[in-house]
Amino acid sequence: MTEALRDKAAIVGIGTSRFGRHLPESQLALAAAAFKAALDDAGLERGDIDSLSIHIGWPLGVDYDQVAQAFGLEIGFVNQAWTHGRFVTGSLQTAAMAVACGMAEVVACVNVLSFTRERDILGGPHDFEGYRETGGTHAETPHYGLTAPAGGAALAMQRYMALYGTTSAELAAVPVALRAHARLNPKAVMQEPMSIADHQASRMVVDPLRLFDCCIVSDGAAVVLVTSAERARDLRQRPVYVAGMQGMKAGRDEFIFAPPGLGINQQSGVRAARPAARDLAVYGWADIPREAIQGLYTYDAFSPLVLFVLERFGFCAPGEAAAWVQDGCIGPGGALPVNTSGGLLSEAHVAGWNSLCEMVRQLRGEAGPRQIADARALQWATAWGDSVILRK
Amino acid sequence: MSGYEKPTPRINPDNARFWESAHEGVLRLPRCKACRAWHWPPGPVCPDCFSDRIGWEEASGHGTVSTWTVVHKDWFPAFKADIPYAVAQIELAEGVCVTANIVDCPADELRVGLPVEVVFDRVTDTLTLPRFRPRRG
Structure with missing residues (x-):
């Protein structure tokens, strides 16, 4: 059934604001800059936008009603997710499904984060979601002093290290590779070189995560315009097609920042030797095998998430990712480049939409010194199991 | 409560028994009366057998x-x-x-x-x- 939606939706425009820290613009102002850039990229007018898919709402970002009112839009379909990075994939998928089924004509995925203005949301007394009675969404337990998404990533990586003998210096290969990508991207916030020694010298935040294992806290906006394949063929840019998709996983054997079965929260502690078919459905939907994926893009809020997504999608076996990422494998020119614009770790934290824009640039052949040769099929995938394959 | 400035847990109908028990010096956890499985966190039904018959037993x-x-x-x-x-x-x-x-x-x-x-x-x-x-x- 899913094959019926293969290549039915396309990304036809991308736009970003400037990225930086302590930017003076409001969230709406950053979103407006990205929105105008995306319309210009696509050759569309604002009156062509009839739908919104909002990933991150107020206060970190903007809500759908603010966007429609402030930008003078006439909107007839809205999706807005819970203010969490984890809903990046679903926000894009909902846009693709809406245009594929005819519910929407052109969906603007509007994404803005002003982390430097709203950093209280990242842990501490004002992170109200951390107080959830059944535990915070990243295992926060404020009454024991465990807070912030970083805490959950630390719990997962600590157990992973104990099970597989992985060291912090091996984990360093992830942020070091992403920094190398960022240095080929003038828009990236982080431009200083990073070595493994630099990583090892960075301060411990929440053991075993060091400062350089944690994404940057930045401000910026990105807009992605999605329409049907038919409409896309008449627009300014060569369409980038949504070839395949699969959804987020949840259940007792899942934890947002760990592979299935690692043993965090109520996870069983039993890891399968290889992914189940349901965990690889995206390749069948797209009719593009994993071996044909030329670049992987992921939500790299913390460096362990890159290891976990590689194992989750079977690029390597459980426990092997740390060895797999050594020696430039995921860096510029590597066997599987990851987050070629620098990701959340080094470009900017636009909740992954900066990386989705980069995928589109790559598939159009517009990535300059970062260009993956003859890029035809790229995969967005997360440690929590959802994915989108884009093709040109 | 005077002087204690750290965050305190939110207590609701599902987890109140846990915190009441802890204050009595007992670690008491939810356990299904139907299938006898322990579970955590506390909830309204057993995640194993979906029974509503949740009891609390000392661990x-x-x-x-x-x-x-x-x-x-x-x-x-x-x-x-x-x-x-x-x-x-x-x-x-x-x-x-x-x-x-x-x-x-x-x-x-x-x-x-x-x-x-x-x-x-x-x-x-x-x-x-x-x-x-x-x-x-």
Whole structure:
């Protein structure tokens, strides 16, 4: 059934604001800059936008009603997710499904984060979601002093290290590779070189995560315009097609920042030797095998998430990712480049939409010194199991 | 409550029995009366058999560390004086996993698999926090 939606939706425009820290613009102002850039990229007018898919709402970002009112839009379909990075994939998928089924004509995925203005949301007394009675969404337990998404990533990586003998210096290969990508991207916030020694010298935040294992806290906006394949063929840019998709996983054997079965929260502690078919459905939907994926893009809020997504999608076996990422494998020119614009770790934290824009640039052949040769099929995938394959 | 500035847990109808029991010095966990499975966190139904018949039974208070971290960043002003402090997940003998501080344990002795036992820390007149320490004897 899913094959019926293969290549039915396309990304036809991308736009970003400037990225930086302590930017003076409001969230709406950053979103407006990205929105105008995306319309210009696509050759569309604002009156062509009839739908919104909002990933991150107020206060970190903007809500759908603010966007429609402030930008003078006439909107007839809205999706807005819970203010969490984890809903990046679903926000894009909902846009693709809406245009594929005819519910929407052109969906603007509007994404803005002003982390430097709203950093209280990242842990501490004002992170109200951390107080959830059944535990915070990243295992926060404020009454024991465990807070912030970083805490959950630390719990997962600590157990992973104990099970597989992985060291912090091996984990360093992830942020070091992403920094190398960022240095080929003038828009990236982080431009200083990073070595493994630099990583090892960075301060411990929440053991075993060091400062350089944690994404940057930045401000910026990105807009992605999605329409049907038919409409896309008449627009300014060569369409980038949504070839395949699969959804987020949840259940007792899942934890947002760990592979299935690692043993965090109520996870069983039993890891399968290889992914189940349901965990690889995206390749069948797209009719593009994993071996044909030329670049992987992921939500790299913390460096362990890159290891976990590689194992989750079977690029390597459980426990092997740390060895797999050594020696430039995921860096510029590597066997599987990851987050070629620098990701959340080094470009900017636009909740992954900066990386989705980069995928589109790559598939159009517009990535300059970062260009993956003859890029035809790229995969967005997360440690929590959802994915989108884009093709040109 | 005077003087206690750290965050306190939100107590609701599903988890109130846990906190009442802890204040009495008892680690009591939800257990299904139908299929006899323990579960965590507390909820309205058994996640194993979906029964509504949830009881609360005293647990052994023994377990092993399944993962841990040491917090070095002062996210909470009220925890600043405690830095660095340890938070762990403990797989209890009953098979469920809970999150709590590890106390009375040097940082270099923290490890996955460390046997621990519960201790009760009465932090206010109405709140007692279960924590865990390396098992003795």
